[in-house]
Amino acid sequence: xxxxxxxQFAPLGVAVGLGGLIVAAFIYLYQRQFDVAVQSSLAIAALxxxxxxxxxxxxxxxxxxxxxxxxxxxxxxMTLAFAGIVVLANYLVYKNNKxxxxxxxxxxxxxxxxxxxxKQLPQPVTAIGFYSTNFVSSQEQTRKLLDRYRIASGxxxxxxxxxxxxxxxxxxxxxxTRDGTLVLVMGDQKxxxxxxxxxxxxxxxxxxxxxxxxxxxFLTRHGELDxxxxxxxxxxxxxxxxxKQNYDIQPLNLQVSATVPSDARALVxxxxxxxxxxxxxxxxxxxxxxxxxxxxxxxxxPPVEMQAEPGTAEPLAEYLxxxxxxxxxxxxxxxxxKSEEVTSIGSQxxxxxxxxxxxPAFDVTPLKYVTAIICESGxxxxxxxxxxxxxxxx
Numbered sequence: 001x002x003x004x005x006x007x008q009f010a011p012l013g014v015a016v017g018l019g020g021l022i023v024a025a026f027i028y029l030y031q032r033q034f035d036v037a038v039q040s041s042l043a044i045a046a047l048x049x050x051x052x053x054x055x056x057x058x059x060x061x062x063x064x065x066x067x068x069x070x071x072x073x074x075x076x077x078m079t080l081a082f083a084g085i086v087v088l089a090n091y092l093v094y095k096n097n098k099x100x101x102x103x104x105x106x107x108x109x110x111x112x113x114x115x116x117x118x119k120q121l122p123q124p125v126t127a128i129g130f131y132s133t134n135f136v137s138s139q140e141q142t143r144k145l146l147d148r149y150r151i152a153s154g155x156x157x158x159x160x161x162x163x164x165x166x167x168x169x170x171x172x173x174x175x176x177t178r179d180g181t182l183v184l185v186m187g188d189q190k191x192x193x194x195x196x197x198x199x200x201x202x203x204x205x206x207x208x209x210x211x212x213x214x215x216x217x218f219l220t221r222h223g224e225l226d227x228x229x230x231x232x233x234x235x236x237x238x239x240x241x242x243x244k245q246n247y248d249i250q251p252l253n254l255q256v257s258a259t260v261p262s263d264a265r266a267l268v269x270x271x272x273x274x275x276x277x278x279x280x281x282x283x284x285x286x287x288x289x290x291x292x293x294x295x296x297x298x299x300x301x302p303p304v305e306m307q308a309e310p311g312t313a314e315p316l317a318e319y320l321x322x323x324x325x326x327x328x329x330x331x332x333x334x335x336x337x338k339s340e341e342v343t344s345i346g347s348q349x350x351x352x353x354x355x356x357x358x359x360p361a362f363d364v365t366p367l368k369y370v371t372a373i374i375c376e377s378g379x380x381x382x383x384x385x386x387x388x389x390x391x392x393x394x
Contacts (some may be wrong), residue, residue: 174192224272
């Protein structure tokens, strides 16, 4: 190809160079990181300008010596000044950032627990995300979440992103083999997160602040709720959440052990069906008195829902009342439905104005607490429920 034909492509090289500079500037301002994307854009810009000079060096020399060069220099100075103003404004916004959340349920606001966990960080934390181009959407969502952490932390939290395939040495350094993984680093501590949600990130920060395991004991042998049960009445969900907060969950049988272990951060009594004995209550009281910063969490059902006979002594309730002033009521709360369900049919009222109505919601009351139901067929007793249901499936 002749030199004349080659010179025609010189302006294209200049255009590529300018485009590379503009793209690099926008990526940097958006990401606030001098990452592979910014470096690649700058490399393309340099390649474009070099290509233009190689294809038409004479035009470049003429331009540098002529009036256009002076005009071009002025334009360049103004462009650099504008870029400097933009960079300075961006820097000020970055250092003095504040977000407003106008969503109805504050979906873009960190929870108070997360903000407290960030404030308690003993050292700065860096979040390193390894995301390829296959996880662009996930990376953007993670970036928005991490930015909220950064703003809430002041100078204690920062983040950066890398291509797991473009920078394999860095991925190997942190032992990352899965695309879309986030690594939190504080000093020599490291937490790996495969799903970057607020709960997972905050749990990792809590573990940074409390590297030693904190033990929570669940009292057993009284028909308490099961910490391993995944059903509606089980506590497995609560236990899983505690484990993510770096708590160690252990059972405790005070009918065998004469003391609450010294490493207990808290003791949980979750819905005992038979009374906790007075000896056990004495052990619990001694633990609370002797252990600073200890905690007791008690969840009690009304006596009528427990397996104990009515009138059975409740040493735990007596202890809570005498020591802490906490009165345990024996009431049972039954939900009431709207009175209009009884006094009206559709828009037609069938009861006198001012008539008093009790409309308990027996449909949400456990069946074992219902003795009988009054219906259009008369009084339906518990032993007849199954037969009635078979005849009336609706």
